[in-house]
Amino acid sequence: MSNGVWIGACLRVRQGRRQMLIWLQAQGYSLALPLNTPIATTHAMANHHDLQTCIRKTERMKHSPVALNFEESGGGLPVIIMHGLFGSLANWRGVARNLADTYRVINLDLRNHGRSPWADDLSYEAMAADVLALMDRLGLERAKLLGHSLGGKLAMVLADQAPERFTQLVVVDIAPKAYPAWHQDVFAGLRAVDLDHLASREQARSQMGQFIFDPEVRAFLAANLSHNTQSGQGAWRWRFNLDVLQQSYLETSQMPDLQGFFCGPALFVRGAGSAYIEPDDRSIIIRDFPGGCIHTLKKAKHWPHVEDPQGFMNAIRHFFIDGCKEINKTS
16 A cells, blocks of 8 residues: 555544544444545445554654663553653653552653653654554553653643554643743753753752752752763763754644544543643543543642652552542542
């Protein structure tokens, strides 16, 4: 099949009505169709090609996946964890350890973060292609998906683009919407760090202080400094690709259009002290994720897994077992 037909087949499925997709999934049909198949008769041709192969092939034609760095632990049903902007898998090791007694946990570094390769493209489509390629590499047909902030937006995009690859979705303190440029002070603080003459992480935190007033944020960012003890002057570097993160910031602050194709259980965890998920966002969450529910942690802000680890893990474990049923009773 030609590349154009592959792309067109995917587009026909994505442009169909959500009700038809739900019906087809319920019947156990594959979902990618030939270009000339009318939507009204999709059920008759539904087994022409498998959607997961179609999406995987199409996305890789547009984006070259990078080989993501990851840590794997535990055993059982797979759970993929994706960190937020400026973060790394190190921020989620505690959650990964906690889940590893029951699940096979894949804790990863997104491109341009941590120990994963750097690339000029930081679009959600490119990042999604990376994660699907990693799943293929590890032989994961389906997985539970957990993402925080930037990783939460990516989780939504992945579930919407390839709903057959994910059984459950956990989105941590982010909504399916565009956000203002809230991180300009962070970029200014990062640029204020003199890497060529830096003596310590403590000095870096001090240099960021004129732009970033929260000491916890400065500590979080300084943890991303890597030091080569054999290099002498100029031995410090950021583990994240600062240039690309800043150049791509307006794009990553936006939200790609979602089609509402993921109809499985989707938990949105919000911190009561955070402005990222507001009460009015419930309508757009349910619009894009009809199987969704929202759980608020009263002790938490934007990092619920750090600010209320017990409450966070209780919510995740209940959700993984019972979906939104127990969450809806307590939220």
